Amino acid sequence: MINKNSPVPIYHQLEEYIKQQIENGILLEDAVIPSEREFAEKFQISRMTVRQAINNLVSEGYLTRQKGRGTFVNKKKVEQELQGMTSFTEDMLSRGMSPSSTLLSFQIIPVDKKTALNLRINENDSVYKIKRIRLADGTPMALETAYIPVSLVPGLTEANSNLSLYQYIEEHLSLSISEARQEIEASIASSRDAETLGITLGDPILLIERISYLQNEVPFELVKSTFRADRYRFVHTMKR
Amino acid sequence: MINKNSPVPIYHQLEEYIKQQIENGILLEDAVIPSEREFAEKFQISRMTVRQAINNLVSEGYLTRQKGRGTFVNKKKVEQELQGMTSFTEDMLSRGMSPSSTLLSFQIIPVDKKTALNLRINENDSVYKIKRIRLADGTPMALETAYIPVSLVPGLTEANSNLSLYQYIEEHLSLSISEARQEIEASIASSRDAETLGITLGDPILLIERISYLQNEVPFELVKSTFRADRYRFVHTMKR
DNA sequence: GTGGAATAGTTGTCTATACCAGTTGTGTAA
DNA sequence: TTACACAACTGGTATAGACAACTATTCCAC
Known part of the structure; x- marks a missing residue:
């Protein structure tokens, strides 16, 4: 799912991955997504890279962060x-x-x-x-x-x-x-x-x-x- | 100008600092701002922290980045x-x-x-x-x-x-x-x-x-x- | 029961470093 | 003079690790 040798930046691949999970209903509205450390561990990438992906999705309106609680899926874009x-x-x-x-x-x-x-x-x-x-x-x-x-x-x-x-x-x-x-x-x-x-x-x-x-x-x-x-x-x- | 012991995050202090420079006409429209490395050196902070400040100002519409050229001041918010x-x-x-x-x-x-x-x-x-x-x-x-x-x-x-x-x-x-x-x-x-x-x-x-x-x-x-x-x-x- | 400490989880902030990729100016070779 | 190579700059991507701030839960003392 994440290809480290791709010319496409990892954070962008992760963005697309998370978006898809939302589109496909694997991540539901208002649900927490896996924590930054989980993503980092799962894909063997740095937590800062995960943060970059999540930050972008937050500013695009897909996700919302809550300190100490987690990151949540917003209502569908459509x-x-x-x-x-x-x-x-x-x-x-x-x-x-x-x-x-x-x-x-x-x-x-x-x-x-x-x-x-x-x-x-x-x-x-x-x-x-x-x-x-x-x-x-x-x-x-x-x-x-x-x-x-x-x-x-x-x-x-x-x-x-x-x-x-x-x-x-x-x-x-x-x-x-x-x-x-x-x-x-x-x-x-x-x-x-x-x-x-x-x-x-x-x-x-x-x-x-x-x-x-x-x-x-x-x-x-x-x-x-x-x-x-x-x-x-x-x-x-x-x-x- | 930047107080490392302040409870206010450094990146946020830097944001305010840059905004002020724009307001006060020290940084002019369409002008390049100092490079990320210069800011880091000047305030003795990490380049990543500088980037966080600049990223925020970019998404707020104050600045525009251009790879290889620099970061530029946008037209006034007003x-x-x-x-x-x-x-x-x-x-x-x-x-x-x-x-x-x-x-x-x-x-x-x-x-x-x-x-x-x-x-x-x-x-x-x-x-x-x-x-x-x-x-x-x-x-x-x-x-x-x-x-x-x-x-x-x-x-x-x-x-x-x-x-x-x-x-x-x-x-x-x-x-x-x-x-x-x-x-x-x-x-x-x-x-x-x-x-x-x-x-x-x-x-x-x-x-x-x-x-x-x-x-x-x-x-x-x-x-x-x-x-x-x-x-x-x-x-x-x-x-x- | 209530209050508070301990704990383990989350995101937030920050550092130091490395290398990649695009731009620009300069200097050298043709 | 022109063309190309290179050096020196810019921002872009990515890593690893540290500690702070906040939340939720559990458990214990009162």
Whole structure:
């Protein structure tokens, strides 16, 4: 498990080892991990090297140290990661509402120039274009159009696109979203907007355009949403 | 400067020492700091102890290491902290525009119930109520009303409220803002909004309400802003 | 029972040392 | 002058060992 002759530093190997133990459920949430001296003994490495590995995991939020007691496993990263990530599903759930959606269309089309730029792919590359009405507690809240490069999520079909997309990619493709950029704009409902959302022409609407990025800074999706301003208010917390 | 018999760990003393050198301008931005071996020699401590101090400062964002070259001083914490914190001034500067503001009124009034709740103070406690027109490159962008508990910033006057508030509290009161919560809503300009912002009745506007918190989670200010939607778009990046 | 000492376990701090790996300037050979 | 080698610096990795500070448990005296 630990290869002293590898060019990969020992402390980094140990980090990966401990992370895996957590992923695989061998080390459970809130459980103590083996002591520094145990790790040192087990892998025949110095305690300071063990400390370096554990320190890194602590600052990455995987572990918590307690003097005199031991080192403990934190809650899973995944649960933390989607916090405040504002997928519609997460957003509504956190407001105590029940989200659902109606699929309006599901297409694979060559991407236009502007969207290609945003997704950092070539013009005319294939993208999924998914249009949905988003509902909360059964009433329409938003009209949403998502663009996703086919190359990133080859297996997407009408059926599984109906689930929360984020959940789908987390669980089936072991990718995860690490960053998102949003632009929020106020506007006035056009007659088409008004019709699909059940409001009146000229009513205020919120236009939200979100680009989500994977860990490697690869753009994953572009989502354009039109929210009813009478029902939806964008809430958002910034730290540090 | 370093007291080996102090109960305060040496690495922590060194951290404070280096931080001070940065604060006092002895170590300048982008400059190299003395090498680990130099610090060790100068204070007669082990290089590993020096590394522990420097590691902490690196993860706190004060320093950056570069293998083979040295360790460098980052931009001041203050400048980083307000990044994305969306004070109007910072926001406009980051868009390459020149921000200014016109003070409409500056009052000290007893706070109403709802605002008191948001600021976690008692009803009728004194608050500053500051109304301003915010301009970018000379044209009106937003109407802004800020509420700040007098108890938190006793010395505020019409004169210094005209500066960037954030800068004022950072520099004169050594408080700093660590978190902010925003609610963003679309609406339609009333005749009064339209008049002050120079737009037409019925035009779309963005209503932004922000509560900023200090490090200790004490609410610091409540700001209600009305932005022209034709000129302003709220942009925002979420990480992790 | 309660309080306190002894004990064995944990992480925290610190030292001294060694070698590796990347960067930069300098001096020498082509 | 140019190109390369080398030396002298930087931070990065790793070891072994010591003692301090803190926690939990056990056991004994009161």
